[in-house]
Amino acid sequence: MGVIAWALGIVLLDAFLCLAQLAGLLLWECSSCGGLAGAWAFGLSKWVFLHVFISALTDEKHRALLQRFAALLCLISPVFETGRSLTSPSSEQHAGPSLDPSMLLLGAASSSLACLTWEKWLSQGGQMKKDDLDTRRLLTRVLTYFKPDTILLIAAFGFLIMGVICMYNSSLYTAKQNGCTLKPTQINPVISMTRLMFQQMCFGAVYHFLKCQQLWLAYTQSDSSFRPYLHNTLGENGKILISRLLNMCFHSRLSSRLHSDVDRMGRTVALNANAVVRSTVKTVLMLRVMLGLSWELTLLTCIEMPLLAILQNKYTNLSKDLKDQTQECHAQNKDLASQVIGGIRTVRSFNAEKDELRRYHEALKELCAISRRSSIYSAVYLLIRRLVSLCIKIFMLIQARSLISSGQLTIGSLVSFFLYQKPMSVNLREIMYCYGETMSTVGVISKVLSYVDRTPKSTVEGNLAPQNLDGKIVFQNVNFSYPSAPSDKPALKSVSFEIHPGKITALVGPSGGGKSSCVSLLKRLYEPQEGQILLDGQPLHRYERKYFHQKVALVSQNPVLFSGSLKYNIEYGLEKPAVEERMKEVAKKINAHRFISEMANGYDTDIGECGGKLSEGQKQSLAIIRALLREPQVIILDEATSKLDVLNEVLARGRSVLIVAHQLSIVEKADHIVFMEDGSVREEGTHQELMNKKGRYFRLKEELFSESS
Numbered sequence: 016m017g018v019i020a021w022a023l024g025i026v027l028l029d030a031f032l033c034l035a036q037l038a039g040l041l042l043w044e045c046s047s048c049g050g051l052a053g054a055w056a057f058g059l060s061k062w063v064f065l066h067v068f069i070s071a072l073t074d075e076k077h078r079a080l081l082q083r084f085a086a087l088l089c090l091i092s093p094v095f096e097t098g099r100s101l102t103s104p105s106s107e108q109h110a111g112p113s114l115d116p117s118m119l120l121l122g123a124a125s126s127s128l129a130c131l132t133w134e135k136w137l138s139q140g141g142q143m144k145k146d147d148l149d150t151r152r153l154l155t156r157v158l159t160y161f162k163p164d165t166i167l168l169i170a171a172f173g174f175l176i177m178g179v180i181c182m183y184n185s186s187l188y189t190a191k192q193n194g195c196t197l198k199p200t201q202i203n204p205v206i207s208m209t210r211l212m213f214q215q216m217c218f219g220a221v222y223h224f225l226k227c228q229q230l231w232l233a234y235t236q237s238d239s240s241f242r243p244y245l246h247n248t249l250g251e252n253g254k255i256l257i258s259r260l261l262n263m264c265f266h267s268r269l270s271s272r273l274h275s276d277v278d279r280m281g282r283t284v285a286l287n288a289n290a291v292v293r294s295t296v297k298t299v300l301m302l303r304v305m306l307g308l309s310w311e312l313t314l315l316t317c318i319e320m321p322l323l324a325i326l327q328n329k330y331t332n333l334s335k336d337l338k339d340q341t342q343e344c345h346a347q348n349k350d351l352a353s354q355v356i357g358g359i360r361t362v363r364s365f366n367a368e369k370d371e372l373r374r375y376h377e378a379l380k381e382l383c384a385i386s387r388r389s390s391i392y393s394a395v396y397l398l399i400r401r402l403v404s405l406c407i408k409i410f411m412l413i414q415a416r417s418l419i420s421s422g423q424l425t426i427g428s429l430v431s432f433f434l435y436q437k438p439m440s441v442n443l444r445e446i447m448y449c450y451g452e453t454m455s456t457v458g459v460i461s462k463v464l465s466y467v468d469r470t471p472k473s474t475v476e477g478n479l480a481p482q483n484l485d486g487k488i489v490f491q492n493v494n495f496s497y498p499s500a501p502s503d504k505p506a507l508k509s510v511s512f513e514i515h516p517g518k519i520t521a522l523v524g525p526s527g528g529g530k531s532s533c534v535s536l537l538k539r540l541y542e543p544q545e546g547q548i549l550l551d552g553q554p555l556h557r558y559e560r561k562y563f564h565q566k567v568a569l570v571s572q573n574p575v576l577f578s579g580s581l582k583y584n585i586e587y588g589l590e591k592p593a594v595e596e597r598m599k600e601v602a603k604k605i606n607a608h609r610f611i612s613e614m615a616n617g618y619d620t621d622i623g624e625c626g627g628k629l630s631e632g633q634k635q636s637l638a639i640i641r642a643l644l645r646e647p648q649v650i651i652l653d654e655a656t657s658k659l660d661v662l663n664e665v666l667a668r669g670r671s672v673l674i675v676a677h678q679l680s681i682v683e684k685a686d687h688i689v690f691m692e693d694g695s696v697r698e699e700g701t702h703q704e705l706m707n708k709k710g711r712y713f714r715l716k717e718e719l720f721s722e723s724s
């Protein structure tokens with residue numbers, strides 16, 4: 016037996032049970048069926064009965080679907096009645112569910128329609144696809160990010176709902192006073208109006224109080240990481256979610272495209288949550304009145320919803336890819352612009368301004384093309400949507416005409432029905448729109464959550480932090496491939512060498528030999544796949560992270576500086592502000608104090624964006640002071656930073672020095688030279704030993720010498 020036949024059977028069974036109830040009431044001469052409690056009791060018993068019936072008789076293929084349908088069919092009436100009783104003024108006694116057969120028909124029709132819409136179009140024929148499961152999983156996960164504000168959000172949405180109910184009820188009374196509804200009101204309208212308006216004001220005040228209270232908390236709490244985002248609270252515009260996710264992504268050390276993706280996700284989720292709650296409450300309230308005016312016309316109005324849902328679903332699927340592409344393009348354009356601005360000196364020196372401008376124009380053109388396609392889809396979608404609404408209105412007018420001529424509807428009721436119908440359609444459309452928006456953001460949500468899920472590959476943090484550290488480093492058979500490189504192209508192959516305290520060790524070799532890779536592993540930016548690196552006999556990961564980075568300092572050729580003063584950059588990451596005297600002492604030792612004191616505000620001089628107001632040499636001096644202030648025991652210097660004065664200062668304290676020499680000019684003064692080529696250590700020794708050996712080091716030196724002469 017097909018699923019439709021089974022569904023029809025269930026509807027008939029349900030109708031039979033309802034008629035049985037009616038007959039029972041007549042037999043026992045009861046005027047009411049027990050009010051709301053009776054409605055729920057009857058609905059739940061019907062549900063249990065139908066559930067058992069379906070479980071016992073239907074085949075497994077359709078069972079879940081039919082059970083969902085039965086649940087909807089049985090519970091729609093008690094839910095409706097509960098809504099009705101909650102929204103009816105307390106003076107009007109709730110009479111319980113209507114025993115009108117037309118309501119029976121309406122219940123069956125609306126459940127069938129809702130079920131059909133959900134199963135056929137919104138849930139892909141009842142077969143939950145992997146994509147849908149992923150979507151639900153993602154959306155559920157997004158909700159978990161609101162967990163810290165659960166109580167506040169429940170309270171806020173509760174007051175929002177109550178506010179909407181009161182607002183709606185006050186308009187209803189206005190409508191009644193204007194003679195737009197059928198039944199005359201039985202209580203004093205002025206008192207009712209005043210009471211409702213007062214309630215509405217109270218709920219609104221509490222809602223706003225909660226907003227202010229959260230704002231206040233944000234400003235008084237010591238943890239101020241979300242402060243700048245909290246001016247617009249309770250998730251409006253998604254500021255809280257955005258900041259929370261940005262914070263998490265920042266921990267994953269991701270910065271590009273962080274803002275556009277996270278911002279869009281936060282906004283969509285938060286704005287849609289507000290809009291859906293508001294529109295749903297209004298829709299339920301309006302449905303109640305419209306059903307009272309004419310259930311036939313209400314049914315026609317409701318038909319618009321599934322039709323719009325199908326349309327919206329199709330449109331969402333079509334525009335989803337486009338939205339992802341737009342997002343991708345935006346992020347790429349941002350990257351492109353920041354790359355060019357960051358490297359403006361290189362761009363200028365290669366006279367590549369026009370090329371970069373053209374590249375940017377092309378990227379913008381691509382973005383425009385995607386936006387154009389998106390606009391066409393949107394225009395066609397809007398056109399079809401309007402046509403659907405228009406057709407439904409025409410049907411409604413035809414139906415209204417026949418109802419009026421048969422005396423079942425008055426002109427006054429028709430007018431008031433249309434007064435509700437328009438906002439009702441707007442609400443339905445808003446719900447559909449929010450659904451579409453959320454669905455089309457799923458791609459972005461999954462991308463943002465994948466950022467959040469990124470975990471550092473480094474092994475768990477250790478706790479070693481010895482008072483005294485010699486600074487002896489040992490590389491033991493280290494094998495390493497970059498994650499983005501093919502595994503058959505390792506950057507380091509069984510690399511072993513030692514760095515001794517109080518000595519200068521130099522890593523030399525042709526470009527691509529693996530020098531920088533050794534430094535990256537030593538700074539724990541990556542973990543070796545095989546072998547290990549020891550510091551004073553202990554693997555690096557056993558040291559406390561903060562201690563380790565303080566004791567093993569890297570001064571790179573292009574240090575990263577931040578906007579702010581010289582002092583801010585020197586003190587960056589220090590637990591306590593540096594003592595000014597110590598700062599000056601270090602600066603003097605590396606011959607940097609003079610240029611700093613000649614600046615307008617000395618150590619308080621602003622160095623511009625990324626240190627843009629400083630020369631390359633000055634930037635390096637700043638980075639050296641920054642490193643030396645932390646009293647490191649191992650210091651890694653890029654060739655350009657390994658000036659004699661720096662080396663003397665470092666060695667005077669018995670520190671281990673590793674010089675990464677991309678050229679061979681300065682390695683002669685090193686105590687130990689490690690020659691690396693193709694990711695392996697080829698030769699080791701002092702300069703003289705290697706020259707006497709006449710091996711790879713000697714040949715490279717000769718090549719460079721003949722090139723320079």
Ligand SMILES: Nc1ncnc2c1ncn2[C@@H]1O[C@H](COP(=O)(O)OP(=O)(O)OP(=O)(O)O)[C@@H](O)[C@H]1O
Nearest residue numbers: 497499500506525526527528529530531532533677
């Ligand atoms: N981030 C990366 N992703 C993938 N491969 C990389 C990456 N960085 C370097 N490599 C590769 O690893 C190998 C070793 O590079 P490394 O930067 O360690 O050489 P180097 O000796 O420091 O070179 P140079 O003297 O030019 O700086 C090279 O083949 C290089 O292409």
